[in-house]
Amino acid sequence: MTRTGLMTVVLAVALAGCGGSDEDASAPATPTPLPSATTTPSPTPAPSPTVTAVNQRVVATFDNPWAMVFLPDGRMLVTEEPGQLQLVTQAGAKAPVAGVPRVAFSGQLGLQDVVLDPGFVTNSRIWLSYAEPATGGQQLAVARATLSAGATPRLDDVAVIWRATPATTGGQLGARLAFAPDGRTLFISSGERQQGTPAQELSGTLGKIVRINLDGTPPAGNPFTATAGARAEIWSLGHRNPYGLVFASDGRLFESEMGPAGGDEFNLIESGRNYGWPRVSEGDNYDGSAIPRHATNPIYTPPLVSWTPVIAPGGMIQYRGAAFAGWTGDFILAGLAQQGIVRVRVTGNTATEVARIGLGARVREVEEGPAGSLWILRDGTGAALVELTPR
Template sequence: MPLNRRQFALAATSSLFAPTILSAQSLKVEPMISGLDAPWAFGFAANGILITERDGALLWFANGTSKRVAGLPEIEVDGQGGLLDLLVPRDFATSRTIFMTYAKRQGRGSGTAVMRAQFDQNTARLSNVTTIFEMAEGSSGGRHFGSRIVEARDGTLFISIGDRGEREQAQNPATHNGTIIRITKNGAVPNDNPFVDALGYLPEIWSYGHRNPQGMALDLSGTLWGNEHGARGGDEINRIAKGANFGWPTISYGRHYSGRKIGEGTNKSGLEQPQHYWDPSIAPSGYMIYSGKQKSEWRGHHFVGSLKFDYIARLSGSPFREAQQIQTDATSRVRDIREAPDGGIWFLSVGNGTLNKLHFSG
């Protein structure tokens, strides 16, 4: 049977979660961990797995056991906000440091923040917990926190922040709403950020004009890509360029939920176009660009989870397009997708509270 918080190992099947064969693609899906409550992100560390749950739990699965990690700061659980993304950086084996994004109380509202902590896998405890960044205050409500975190090749951190439901603020670079920021692992502003010396721009900003980016990944050349939620239609995949304005809400391929037109249309000079968009919306979340380690024909392909239509999109080609939908009972509201150290593809499903693994059988 699939493993839950009281029992963990890297093999399991059951009548409910039996591996599903995708015969055309020679794949099967195997559930690895079950019983998760609103899981948001996961990461591989020290021969185990860390998983965040939005309502404020960090879980550690290793050596056949599971533990709730102690030492988290106060998490503001508000609508879509809570404990969100997780990054296990490349130097974890020596630094024992992890990074997480979360919703932090700010006066009467809350905002996306980033914490750094050292993780002791023997005691399942965090120490030296420090908030290294929090977005500028001023937002309220429980919508559009982002929030993914990616380590760039130079060791700096990219963090995505949603517009917090205040769409016009995504065009206001004096706020962090609707931006992707870049900071160091200490929270400092790198001196080569695009707006360090620009009047009226917050210096952490790398790009702006985003709605609610819930997936980011580096491609094989180190270029940052992101996906983000549109409104009714207009979910996007973007190649993230330094200093670029991605247009929300001035341009969009979607419409307001009321059916009204958004902004000025689908394009405008000086505003970036998406590399791909979905209409109707799939509610994209999680993003992985595959190394090809176990399946060479997928090298460089992009994988995006769908929260709305319960599948994993595989995108590739020129023009860039959705080449395949991987859909089984296990792909229920896919929140996160990542490549394991051995080249395996794992994904986190909110709908059934499971962490799953794709197997290549041919």
């Protein structure tokens, strides 16, 4: 298959990915399961029998790309984990952006998400998440900066607004950014760094979804502001590796995260809820020992959808366009182990997988383009930016 021109590929349903959902990395240390563990696996969605034909157009190649966002003029910003931010045209021309903060690049850590400020049209601000070198290891940092997108693009006035605590070693930053619909607060997914128990500890922000004002302070109304010893920016807890974070058109917040050996999740995120990790999961430990399921304890909020075998979800969007008939309103998840994309449909307070589209490569990120086409980032060294259009 060539890397240029328009490639028409008939894509059948892909089988679920095999192996652990830690991006096929070596298995981390795992928490000790509680005595009440059940070995009965929870039901998982069967791959849809739908066969979908799409066109794939390879646009440009990158070194371990992680995220992208479209600018109002149709160009894109693409992050590369080693620490480079690229300004990219839809024809594939690339220009490196100067002034990116120093990142700690190792394994799953590096430069991660990029999003536009709600006031970008007037203030030219962007927001970045990345692994920052720190005493004791690294920590997830979120910074804002002013983008100059001219002939020699650069970032000015870079300022770190928030940092996850504590600093530690290990992978899985989470690191997704999503502005609330009113543009006044920012939600951040913070992974538990393969540490397990910190996801349940309110004294730190590992394994949490956090909510901050645009100056980094915790907003009034966060659920744990009056809890002694708790970090006031915490919105929800009990998360493992949250790589998808999207506000839907109805204003609700949805998240996807990687489970351990099985048990990837698609969740509706609500204030103060505990999603259970590592005390419960729809997957098991990598050594084969069981973890209690969500159904064993009603204090933990179960996922709307779980996957075993895993899909290893990367980025996620809600599709708002019309180019792909019948997809409007569906959530589209990048699949690393699944090697394609997965469609999930939400109806009220329930959700179900409706289709899988195999693309023959690990998919790290998915975004919707200005004309309703889908743009994906393949994963790894020498990976590609690809535009998907209906056939």
